[in-house]
Amino acid sequence: MSIINLQLLLTGNELINGDVIDTNSAYIAKQIKEIGIDVTRRVTLADNLMGLVNEIRVMSQQADILIINGGLGPTSDDLTSEALAIAANLPLKENTKAIIHLQQWAKNRSVTLDKANLKQALLPEHCHIIHNKTGSAVGIHIQLNNCDVFCTPGVPSELKIMLNEEIIPALQDKLPKQEFLHTTRLQTFGIGESKLQMLMDKHFYNLPKNIDIGYRAHSPTVELKLTTHTKAALQLKEEWIIKIKQRLNDHILGEIKGDDLTLPECVFNQLLEKKLTMTTAESCTGGLIASQITELPGASQVFEAGYVTYSNEMKSKMLSVPYLTLENQGAVSQETVIAMAKGALKYSQADIAIAVSGIAGPTGGTVEKPTGSVWIAYGDNLNMNTQHFIIKGNRRYFQRTVTARCLDLVRRFLLKSEHIPHYLK
Amino acid sequence: MSIINLQLLLTGNELINGDVIDTNSAYIAKQIKEIGIDVTRRVTLADNLMGLVNEIRVMSQQADILIINGGLGPTSDDLTSEALAIAANLPLKENTKAIIHLQQWAKNRSVTLDKANLKQALLPEHCHIIHNKTGSAVGIHIQLNNCDVFCTPGVPSELKIMLNEEIIPALQDKLPKQEFLHTTRLQTFGIGESKLQMLMDKHFYNLPKNIDIGYRAHSPTVELKLTTHTKAALQLKEEWIIKIKQRLNDHILGEIKGDDLTLPECVFNQLLEKKLTMTTAESCTGGLIASQITELPGASQVFEAGYVTYSNEMKSKMLSVPYLTLENQGAVSQETVIAMAKGALKYSQADIAIAVSGIAGPTGGTVEKPTGSVWIAYGDNLNMNTQHFIIKGNRRYFQRTVTARCLDLVRRFLLKSEHIPHYLK
Numbered sequence: 001m002s003i004i005n006l007q008l009l010l011t012g013n014e015l016i017n018g019d020v021i022d023t024n025s026a027y028i029a030k031q032i033k034e035i036g037i038d039v040t041r042r043v044t045l046a047d048n049l050m051g052l053v054n055e056i057r058v059m060s061q062q063a064d065i066l067i068i069n070g071g072l073g074p075t076s077d078d079l080t081s082e083a084l085a086i087a088a089n090l091p092l093k094e095n096t097k098a099i100i101h102l103q104q105w106a107k108n109r110s111v112t113l114d115k116a117n118l119k120q121a122l123l124p125e126h127c128h129i130i131h132n133k134t135g136s137a138v139g140i141h142i143q144l145n146n147c148d149v150f151c152t153p154g155v156p157s158e159l160k161i162m163l164n165e166e167i168i169p170a171l172q173d174k175l176p177k178q179e180f181l182h183t184t185r186l187q188t189f190g191i192g193e194s195k196l197q198m199l200m201d202k203h204f205y206n207l208p209k210n211i212d213i214g215y216r217a218h219s220p221t222v223e224l225k226l227t228t229h230t231k232a233a234l235q236l237k238e239e240w241i242i243k244i245k246q247r248l249n250d251h252i253l254g255e256i257k258g259d260d261l262t263l264p265e266c267v268f269n270q271l272l273e274k275k276l277t278m279t280t281a282e283s284c285t286g287g288l289i290a291s292q293i294t295e296l297p298g299a300s301q302v303f304e305a306g307y308v309t310y311s312n313e314m315k316s317k318m319l320s321v322p323y324l325t326l327e328n329q330g331a332v333s334q335e336t337v338i339a340m341a342k343g344a345l346k347y348s349q350a351d352i353a354i355a356v357s358g359i360a361g362p363t364g365g366t367v368e369k370p371t372g373s374v375w376i377a378y379g380d381n382l383n384m385n386t387q388h389f390i391i392k393g394n395r396r397y398f399q400r401t402v403t404a405r406c407l408d409l410v411r412r413f414l415l416k417s418e419h420i421p422h423y424l425k
Numbered sequence: 426m427s428i429i430n431l432q433l434l435l436t437g438n439e440l441i442n443g444d445v446i447d448t449n450s451a452y453i454a455k456q457i458k459e460i461g462i463d464v465t466r467r468v469t470l471a472d473n474l475m476g477l478v479n480e481i482r483v484m485s486q487q488a489d490i491l492i493i494n495g496g497l498g499p500t501s502d503d504l505t506s507e508a509l510a511i512a513a514n515l516p517l518k519e520n521t522k523a524i525i526h527l528q529q530w531a532k533n534r535s536v537t538l539d540k541a542n543l544k545q546a547l548l549p550e551h552c553h554i555i556h557n558k559t560g561s562a563v564g565i566h567i568q569l570n571n572c573d574v575f576c577t578p579g580v581p582s583e584l585k586i587m588l589n590e591e592i593i594p595a596l597q598d599k600l601p602k603q604e605f606l607h608t609t610r611l612q613t614f615g616i617g618e619s620k621l622q623m624l625m626d627k628h629f630y631n632l633p634k635n636i637d638i639g640y641r642a643h644s645p646t647v648e649l650k651l652t653t654h655t656k657a658a659l660q661l662k663e664e665w666i667i668k669i670k671q672r673l674n675d676h677i678l679g680e681i682k683g684d685d686l687t688l689p690e691c692v693f694n695q696l697l698e699k700k701l702t703m704t705t706a707e708s709c710t711g712g713l714i715a716s717q718i719t720e721l722p723g724a725s726q727v728f729e730a731g732y733v734t735y736s737n738e739m740k741s742k743m744l745s746v747p748y749l750t751l752e753n754q755g756a757v758s759q760e761t762v763i764a765m766a767k768g769a770l771k772y773s774q775a776d777i778a779i780a781v782s783g784i785a786g787p788t789g790g791t792v793e794k795p796t797g798s799v800w801i802a803y804g805d806n807l808n809m810n811t812q813h814f815i816i817k818g819n820r821r822y823f824q825r826t827v828t829a830r831c832l833d834l835v836r837r838f839l840l841k842s843e844h845i846p847h848y849l850k
Contacts, residue, residue: 016464018451026443039441041476042469194499194541215500216439286719287712290733294711297787297820299735305743306733308715314730314773348739362722392534395722
C-alpha cells in the first residue's frame with residue numbers, strides 16, 4: 001500500500017440511485033495505481049449542497065489528495081464548485097480564464113454561450129483551473145486543509161483526458177522518487193479461492209514480506225497476484241514465482257497480460273499453435289462449449305462444426321451412437337460419450353473432440369445417476385480419454401462448471417499434461 | 426425523496442482499485458427504490474479492519490438503515506463480521522445457526538468444511554443471521570446506534586436473493602403503514618432505452634401525475650415500470666397500461682412477475698404451449714442460441730438437436746446446403762440460411778427451425794457484405810421467412826444481438842404477429 005491517502009468523492013443522483021453504473025472511479029483507480037498510489041476510500045453522494053459541503057470538509061481533513069468527480073456541468077443540480085467554495089470559505093467569483101475557455105469552446109462548436117454555460121465560470125476565488133480539451137467544464141484545483149483537491153468532470157471522455165494529461169503529471173511531481181511497483185498476475189483454474197489460499201498459506205508461509213500476495217475470483221478462474229514495491233525484490237519475486245508455478249503446475253493457465261486470460265482462449269491458442277481443429281458433441285451443455293470457442297475472433301481457424309444432441313435419438317442420428325449403447329448404458333455413460341466423440345470426429349474431420357453428457361437438473365436424476373452426474377470424453381482418434389464427476393449446484397452453475405472443466409481437460413490434453421487436476425482428486 | 430436515511434457501505438480491494446466495476450450498489454438502490462426508499466450516501470472502502478470499524482461507527486450514527494455489502498467470504502481479507510463486532514463492542518462468537526447452515530451447504534455440494542469456511546460462522550454475539558439460499562456466507566442483522574445494519578455477501582447472485590427475499594420484506598415491515606405502492610413491470614425488446622423513452626414521452630405526455638414511469642435497461646431487454654402510490658390510481662394505471670400495450674404491441678414480451686422475463690423463456694413457453702419442438706442451425710452465433718434455450722429447465726421438451734455449422738463444408742455435410750448455393754450466393758445469403766433451416770428441419774424432425782449466418786468480425790467483411798451483415802431464416806415446413814440486417818459493434822455484441830433478434834423473430838412467428846418490429850423498420 002502506498003503511504004499517500006487518496007480519496008474519491010463522486011456526485012450525481014444517477015450514480016446513487018443506480019440509473020448509471022459508475023465506471024469513472026474504476027478508471028481513476030487504475031490510472032492512479034500506475035504511478036503507485038492506491039485509492040483508500042470512495043464516497044458517492046446525491047446532488048445535495050450541504051451534504052457535499054460536509055463531505056468535502058471531512059474528506060479533505062483525512063486525505064492527502066481528494067479527487068472529486070462530477071457536478072461541474074451547467075445545470076442546477078451541478079453543485080461541486082459552489083460546495084467547494086463554501087467548504088473552503090471562499091467567495092464564488094467569475095473566473096477570467098474559465099470565461100476565455102468557455103468562449104473558445106463555444107466558438108469551436110459554433111454555439112452561443114447561454115446563462116447556464118456561464119455558471120461554469122463561477123469558481124472559488126483564487127483557485128487554479130485545469131484545462132478541459134473537449135468539454136465546456138474546466139477542472140478546479142485548490143489546497144484545503146493541507147489536501148490537494150481536484151474537481152473533474154463526470155463525462156468519461158473529458159475525465160480521461162484531464163486525468164492523464166493534467167492531474168497525473170501534477171501528482172507525479174509530488175511523489176517521493178523511490179516509489180516503485182511491479183505486479184505479476186497468474187491466472188489459475190481448478191482450485192477454489194479459499195482452497196487456493198490455504199494451499200498457498202501452507203506451502204509459501206515463508207514468502208518474503210516485501211512480496212504481497214492477492215487473490216481475485218472471477219468465476220470460473222481465480223487470479224493470483226504477486227506485487228513488489230521495491231526494485232530490489234524484483235529478482236526475488238521471479239524466483240518465488242517459479243516455485244509457485246511448480247507447486248500449482250497446470251492449474252496455472254498463464255500470466256495475465258491484458259484484461260483477462262480465459263479457458264477458451266487457452267484452448268484456442270493451443271489449437272492454433274499446433275494447427276489442430278476441434279469439434280464439440282454436447283448434450284447437457286447444449287452448445288455452451290461451442291459458443292465460448294466461437295466467441296473468439298478467428299475461431300474459424302480451429303472450429304468447423306459442433307453438434308448439440310439433446311435427445312437420445314439425435315445422438316444416434318447425428319453422431320451414430322449405437323441404440324444398444326443408449327439402451328443398455330444410458331445417455332449419461334462412458335460408452336455413450338466415447339461414441340459421441342468418435343462420431344463427431346468422424347463426421348467433422350476435426351483433430352480433437354470433446355463430448356459431454358450429463359444430468360443438468362433440476363429433474364432427471366436417479367439414485368444411480370443423481371442430478372449433477374456428468375461423463376466427458378476428450379481426445380483424438382488415437383487417444384480418447386474419459387472422466388466422470390458430479391457437480392452440485394443449480395442448472396446454470398452446472399452448465400458453466402461442466403463447460404469450464406471440459407475446456408480445461410482439452411487444454412491439459414493438448415499440453416500433454418500428466419498432472420491430475422485438483423477437481424478430479 | 427423518502428424520509429428514511431439509508432446508506433450503503435461496500436468493501437473490497439477489488440472495488441476500490443478498479444479491478445471490479447461495482448454493479449451491486451446500483452442493484453440495491455433500484456430494488457430499495459421499489460419500496461419507496463432512496464439511498465442517500467454510499468461509501469466504498471478497501472479491506473482494512475480499522476477503516477471498516479470507523480466507517481461502520483460513523484455511518485450507523487448518521488443512517489436509519491445501513492446495508493453493508495461484501496467481506497463475508499472465507500479468506501483473510503474478508504473482515505466485515507470482525508469489524509462489525511468491534512464497532513458494536515460485541516465479542517465474535519461461533520454462531521450455531523451459521524454452523525448448521527455451513528454444514529448443510531457443504532453437504533449439498535459434497536465438500537468438506539475447512540478452517541477458512543468455518544471462519545464464516547464467527548459472528549458478533551447475539552446477532553440475527555440472514556439466510557443465504559445459495560452460498561456459504563450467511564448475512565448478519567444487528568441494531569447499532571439506533572440503526573438497522575444488514576451485512577450482505579458480495580457475490581451478486583447471493584446478494585440478490587438475500588435482498589429480495591429477506592431484507593426488503595423486513596424493511597417493508599418497518600415502513601409507515603400508510604405507504605402504498607403498486608408497480609407493474611412490462612418487459613420490452615426491440616426498442617432501445619432512449620428511443621423507448623422518446624416514444625413514451627411523445628405518445629403518453631398526458632400520463633396522469635400520480636402514475637410514475639421508469640425505465641431499466643437490462644441488455645437486450647428494457648423494462649418499463651409503472652408505479653402508483655395511491656390505491657385510487659390503481660384502476661387508472663390499468664387503463665393506461667392497456668393503451669401502452671396497444672402502442673408498443675409485440676415489443677412487449679409480457680409482465681415481469683419474478684426476477685426477469687427473458688427472450689429464451691418467451692420462446693420456450695410458446696413452444697411448450699403449442700407442443701412444438703425447435704432446432705437451430707448456427708454459423709456466426711456458434712451455438713449461443715442453442716445454449717440459451719437449453720439453459721432453461723425442461724428444455725428437452727422443446728429441443729432435441731442443434732447444428733453448429735461454422736465452415737461451408739459443414740453447412741453442406743451436416744445440413745445439405747448445396748455447394749452451388751454456397752459458391753454462387755455465399756455463406757451469408759438468403760438462399761444459404763433457407764437451405765440451412767430446411768436441412769435442420771429435415772434431419773432433426775423438429776417443427777420450427779432458426780438458421781443464421783453472418784460476419785461476426787472483426788475480419789471477413791467485404792464491400793458488398795460488410796462486417797456485421799447477417800441473414801436469418803425462421804419458420805416451419807410450410808412457411809419459411811427470412812430477414813437481413815447489419816449489426817454494428819464488436820464481436821460479442823454482434824453475437825448477443827443476433828441471438829436476441831433470432832429468438833424474437835421466432836417468438837413473433839409463434840405468436841403469428843403481424844406487427845413489424847422496430848429494428849426492421
